[in-house]
Amino acid sequence: MKRVFTTFLLLFILGLIVNTQSFAQAIKKVVKPKTRILFLLDCSGSMLTTFDNSNRMAVAKRVMYSIIDSLENYPEVEYGLRLFGSESPLTSNDCKDSKLEVPIKTKNRDIVKQKIEAINPKGITPIAYSLLQSADDFPYTTSEKRNILILITDGIESCKGDPCAVSLKMQKQGLILKPFIIGLGSTPEFEKAFSCMGKYYDATNEKSFKKILENVVNQVVSATSVQINLLDINDKPTETNIGITLEDAVSEKVRYNFIHTLNSRGAPDTLIIDQVNTYNLLVHTTPSVEKRNFELQAGVHNTISLNAPQGNLMIKIAGADNRIIQSVIYDQTGKILISVQDESLSEKLLVGKYKVEVLTLPKTTIEAVEISQSKTTTLTIPTAGLITILNTDAVPVFASIYTENGRELNWVADLTGNITTETFSLQPGKYRLVYRNRSAKKSDSTKEFSFGIISGGSISFKL
Amino acid sequence: MTIYRKIVFLFIINFAFYSAYSQSVKSDRANILFILDASGSMNDVWQSQKKFESAKKVLYQMMDTLNDKSNIQTAIRIFGHQTPRDQKDCKDSRLEIPFGKHTNLEIRNKIESLTPQGQTPIAYSLAQAALDFPKIAGVRNVIILISDGIENCEGDPCETSNTLQKNGIFYKPYIIGLGLNEAEKKMLDCVGKMYEVDDEKITAEIAKVVITSFLNPTSLQINLLNDFGKPTETDLNMTFYDHVSKDIRYNFYHKLTPTGFPDTLKVDAQITYDVVVHSLPPVKLENIKLTPGKHTSKGIDVGQGTLQVKITGLMKYNNLKILVHDKNNQLVNIQDINTAKKYLTDEYTLDVLTVPITHFSGVEIAQSAIKLIDIPAPGTLIVNSSKLGYTFVYSTDGARLKKVYTFNPNILRETLILQPGNYLVVYREKTNANSFETKERPIKINSSLTTNLIF
Numbered sequence: 001m002k003r004v005f006t007t008f009l010l011l012f013i014l015g016l017i018v019n020t021q022s023f024a025q026a027i028k029k030v031v032k033p034k035t036r037i038l039f040l041l042d043c044s045g046s047m048l049t050t051f052d053n054s055n056r057m058a059v060a061k062r063v064m065y066s067i068i069d070s071l072e073n074y075p076e077v078e079y080g081l082r083l084f085g086s087e088s089p090l091t092s093n094d095c096k097d098s099k100l101e102v103p104i105k106t107k108n109r110d111i112v113k114q115k116i117e118a119i120n121p122k123g124i125t126p127i128a129y130s131l132l133q134s135a136d137d138f139p140y141t142t143s144e145k146r147n148i149l150i151l152i153t154d155g156i157e158s159c160k161g162d163p164c165a166v167s168l169k170m171q172k173q174g175l176i177l178k179p180f181i182i183g184l185g186s187t188p189e190f191e192k193a194f195s196c197m198g199k200y201y202d203a204t205n206e207k208s209f210k211k212i213l214e215n216v217v218n219q220v221v222s223a224t225s226v227q228i229n230l231l232d233i234n235d236k237p238t239e240t241n242i243g244i245t246l247e248d249a250v251s252e253k254v255r256y257n258f259i260h261t262l263n264s265r266g267a268p269d270t271l272i273i274d275q276v277n278t279y280n281l282l283v284h285t286t287p288s289v290e291k292r293n294f295e296l297q298a299g300v301h302n303t304i305s306l307n308a309p310q311g312n313l314m315i316k317i318a319g320a321d322n323r324i325i326q327s328v329i330y331d332q333t334g335k336i337l338i339s340v341q342d343e344s345l346s347e348k349l350l351v352g353k354y355k356v357e358v359l360t361l362p363k364t365t366i367e368a369v370e371i372s373q374s375k376t377t378t379l380t381i382p383t384a385g386l387i388t389i390l391n392t393d394a395v396p397v398f399a400s401i402y403t404e405n406g407r408e409l410n411w412v413a414d415l416t417g418n419i420t421t422e423t424f425s426l427q428p429g430k431y432r433l434v435y436r437n438r439s440a441k442k443s444d445s446t447k448e449f450s451f452g453i454i455s456g457g458s459i460s461f462k463l
Numbered sequence: 464m465t466i467y468r469k470i471v472f473l474f475i476i477n478f479a480f481y482s483a484y485s486q487s488v489k490s491d492r493a494n495i496l497f498i499l500d501a502s503g504s505m506n507d508v509w510q511s512q513k514k515f516e517s518a519k520k521v522l523y524q525m526m527d528t529l530n531d532k533s534n535i536q537t538a539i540r541i542f543g544h545q546t547p548r549d550q551k552d553c554k555d556s557r558l559e560i561p562f563g564k565h566t567n568l569e570i571r572n573k574i575e576s577l578t579p580q581g582q583t584p585i586a587y588s589l590a591q592a593a594l595d596f597p598k599i600a601g602v603r604n605v606i607i608l609i610s611d612g613i614e615n616c617e618g619d620p621c622e623t624s625n626t627l628q629k630n631g632i633f634y635k636p637y638i639i640g641l642g643l644n645e646a647e648k649k650m651l652d653c654v655g656k657m658y659e660v661d662d663e664k665i666t667a668e669i670a671k672v673v674i675t676s677f678l679n680p681t682s683l684q685i686n687l688l689n690d691f692g693k694p695t696e697t698d699l700n701m702t703f704y705d706h707v708s709k710d711i712r713y714n715f716y717h718k719l720t721p722t723g724f725p726d727t728l729k730v731d732a733q734i735t736y737d738v739v740v741h742s743l744p745p746v747k748l749e750n751i752k753l754t755p756g757k758h759t760s761k762g763i764d765v766g767q768g769t770l771q772v773k774i775t776g777l778m779k780y781n782n783l784k785i786l787v788h789d790k791n792n793q794l795v796n797i798q799d800i801n802t803a804k805k806y807l808t809d810e811y812t813l814d815v816l817t818v819p820i821t822h823f824s825g826v827e828i829a830q831s832a833i834k835l836i837d838i839p840a841p842g843t844l845i846v847n848s849s850k851l852g853y854t855f856v857y858s859t860d861g862a863r864l865k866k867v868y869t870f871n872p873n874i875l876r877e878t879l880i881l882q883p884g885n886y887l888v889v890y891r892e893k894t895n896a897n898s899f900e901t902k903e904r905p906i907k908i909n910s911s912l913t914t915n916l917i918f
Binding site for chain 2: 241348359400411414432434436441
C-alpha cells in the first residue's frame with residue numbers, strides 16, 4: 001500500500017517536472033513581459049516567536065534561501081528585497097520602519113542572501129506604508145512588465161494603515177499585479193485582513209511554508225493552459241472566429257487578444273497564458289458578452305465557458321433601388337443601440353430578440369426580430385417609389401411630407417422649399433404633401449396634395 | 464303604450480361631407496333644414512300656451528333672423544302631422560318645403576295649416592333629412608329639429624347621432640328642450656348640445672345663440688409659444704383632427720401676420736378639435752372647443768432651437784445620418800449631416816453613424832439658439848492580407864476595448880472609413896491557424912489621412 005502510494009507520488013512529481021518543462025517552453029512564447037518580484041519580508045519583533053521547533057525568522061530565512069536559489073533557473077526574472085520592522089525597536093513604535101534593502105535587478109542572489117542573513121527582527125508591522133513605498137521600488141519602464149509583490153508576514157497591519165485600499169489602488173493603477181501574501185503563525189483575523197489585499201496563503205509549518213512559496217514563485221514564472229468554450233444555444237462549444245480579450249480584472253488592462261479558434265478536431269484550441277492575473281474575459285460578439293473575475297489554476301488545464309450563441313441578420317431591399325440603406329439594431333426594448341448594419345450584408349448577432357429601425361424614408365420599424373442559433377433571419381424591405389416635386393420658379397415655400405396611416409398624419413420630411421426640383425425615395429404607402437408659400441399672408445393658403453407611392457413607381461407634382 | 468313627454472327640442476345638426484370636400488368649411492354658405500315635431504302632444508298646454516305655439520315662436524324668430532341673409536337657404540321637414548296618433552305611423556315624416564331662397568312665407572303657411580296629431584319618429588326623420596340637402600360642395604348643411612317628444616318609434620336618436628358624428632356626416636347637434644325632467648335631459652345629452660327653454664325670453668335668446676353660432680364668423684388663433692410664453696414660434700404645420708371622429712379636418716402652416724401675431728384661422732365652429740403641431744417631436748393639444756361667434760385663442764408650448772451636426776474637412780461617408788433620441792431614448796428624427804433642423808427645447812442624445820458611432824448625450828437645444836456640433840473628418844484604413852482571415856477593429860480610446868468593425872473575411876483588401884482615434888486591429892488567418900497566431904496592430908487614425916496595414 002505504501003509502495004503504491006510512493007510510486008504514485010513519484011509519477012506525480014515526474015508529471016510536474018514534465019509539465020514545468022512544457023510550461024517553460026510556453027513561457028518564452030507567452031509570458032513575454034519582464035517579470036519583477038519584490039519580496040516584502042516582515043522583520044517585526046514577533047518574528048522571533050517559536051514556529052515549528054524553530055522560530056519564524058529562522059524558518060523564513062531558510063525558505064527564502066531555497067527560493068532564491070531556485071530563481072537562478074530563471075535568469076531573466078529580476079527581484080529585490082524590502083524589509084519592515086528591521087530598524088527600530090518595538091518600543092519606539094516606528095511606523096516608517098521600512099527599507100528597500102536590495103533594489104530590483106537580475107543577478108541578485110548573493111546580496112539578497114547576505115541581507116537576509118543579517119536580519120535582526122525587532123520592530124512593528126507597517127504593511128500599508130511598505131506597500132506605498134514599494135511603488136517606487138519597481139523601476140519605471142515604458143515596456144511591458146509584470147510587477148509582483150510577495151509579502152511574508154506574521155502579523156496584520158499595526159500602524160493604522162489600510163493595506164487593502166493601498167493594494168487595490170496600486171493594482172488599478174497598474175503598478176503591481178495582485179500581491180501574494182503568506183502568513184506565518186496566523187490568527188483568525190489574518191484571512192479577513194489579507195484576502196482583500198491579494199492572494200492569501202496560510203503557512204502552518206516550515207514544510208507548508210516552503211511549498212507555498214514555491215507554488216507562488218511557480219505561478220509567477222510559469223504559464224497555465226486554458227481553453228475558452230464559447231457555447232451555442234445547446235451549450236456546445238461551437239461558436240468561434242470571434243475576437244476575445246483577456247484583461248486583468250482589477251486594472252482592466254488588456255493582457256491578451258485572440259481570435260477564437262477551433263483546432264483541427266473542432267474543439268476550442270488551448271491557450272497558454274499567465275496565471276498570476278485575475279481575469280475578465282471579453283468576447284466581442286454583437287453585443288459583447290463577458291465573464292468577470294476568474295482565476296486560473298496552475299498545473300491543470302483550465303476550461304472557461306461562456307454563452308455566446310449567435311445567428312445572422314440580413315436586411316434586404318426587395319428590388320434594387322439605388323439607395324444606401326442602413327439599419328439600426330436596438331435591444332428589444334428599443335432603448336439600447338447595439339449596432340448599425342448595411343443592407344444586404346449578413347451580420348452576426350447574439351441569439352435573442354431585437355428592434356430594428358431601417359433608415360428608409362419614412363423609417364421602417366420592425367419589432368421583436370428574432371435571431372436564432374446558426375440561422376440567418378432575413379428582413380425584406382419593399383422597394384421605394386419616387387416623388388418629384390417641381391417648383392418651377394423656385395418660389396420659396398414651406399412644405400412637408402406626411403404619411404397618412406389610417407386617419408393620422410405623421411411627419412416624414414421637409415422640403416428644402418427654394419429649389420426647382422426635389423425628389424424623395426419613399427416607401428410604398430399613402431402620403432400627403434402640405435405646403436404654403438413663405439410669403440403667403442394667411443395660414444389658410446396652406447395647400448395639400450394627397451398621393452400614393454408604389455414600389456418602383458414614380459410620380460411628379462407641380463406646386 | 465306611448466308616453467309623451469313635455470319637451471320642445473331644438474336639434475341643430477350640421478351636415479358636411481368633409482371626406483369629399485375638405486375645403487368646403489371655409490365657405491360662408493349654409494343650407495338650413497328645420498325639422499318640426501307635429502305629434503299629438505304638441506297640443507298640450509305648457510307655460511299657459513300650447514307647446515306647438517312655443518315651438519312656432521322659436522322657429523319664426525330664427526326664420527326672421529335668417530330671412531335677409533343671401534347666403535342662407537332654408538327648408539322644412541315636418542313629422543307627426545299626417546296620421547293620427549292611434550295609427551302609430553312611424554314613417555309619418557315629410558319634406559314639406561324644399562330648399563330655396565325666401566321660403567319664409569311658404570313655411571309659415573304650411574305650419575299654420577297643419578294640426579299636430581301623430582307619432583315622434585326622430586331617428587327616422589334624421590335619416591330622411593340627410594337626403595333633403597342638395598349635393599353641392601362648399602355649403603354647410605344645418606338641421607334644426609323642433610320636437611316635444613323623446614323618440615317613440617324604436618329608433619335611437621342618440622346612437623344615430625353618435626354613429627353619424629363618427630362617420631363625419633354631421634357634428635355635435637344642439638338640443639333645446641322645454642320642461643325636460645332629469646332623466647330626459649340625461650338621455651338627450653348624448654345626442655347633441657342641449658338648450659332648455661323655460662320661458663319666452665329665453666326662447667328668444669336661444670334662437671339668437673343658435674343662429675349666431677353658424678352665421679357669425681367663429682375664429683381660432685393658435686399661439687405657438689416659445690419658452691418665455693411669447694407666441695413667436697411659427698411656420699410649423701398643424702393638423703386639425705375632429706376630436707370625435709378622429710378625421711383630419713385641416714392642415715395649416717402656421718403664419719405670423721406682418722405685425723408679428725398668429726393669424727386667424729377660419730374653422731368650423733361646431734367641431735371639437737385635437738391639434739397636432741408637427742414640431743420635432745410633435746406636440747398635441749386635445750379638446751379645443753370654439754365659442755360660436757367668438758374669437759378663441761389657444762396656446763401650445765413649442766419652444767424650438769436648432770441642431771446642426773457638421774463634419775469639417777473631407778466628408779467621406781456616404782449619406783451620413785444622425786439619430787436624434789429624446790430623453791426616453793425614443794428616436795425623434797434621423798437628420799442628415801451638414802443640415803440644420805429645429806427641435807423642441809430639451810435634452811437629446813445623438814448617435815452619429817460614423818465608424819465607430821460618435822455618441823453625444825445631454826445635448827441641450829435652447830430657445831432660438833443654434834447648437835452646432837462638429838465631428839472631425841474621418842481617415843481611411845486599408846487592410847491588405849495575403850491570406851483570407853478574420854479581421855476586427857477595436858477602439859482603444861475607451862476604458863476597455865470595444866469592437867467597432869468586422870471586416871469581410873472573404874476578401875483580401877478592404878477599405879474602411881474611420882473616425883480619428885486609436886485602434887487595435889486584430890487578424891488571424893481563416894484556415895490552419897491557432898489562437899496564438901492572432902496578430903495585433905495598434906494604429907492611430909488621423910483626419911483625412913490613410914493608414915495601410917498588411918497582414
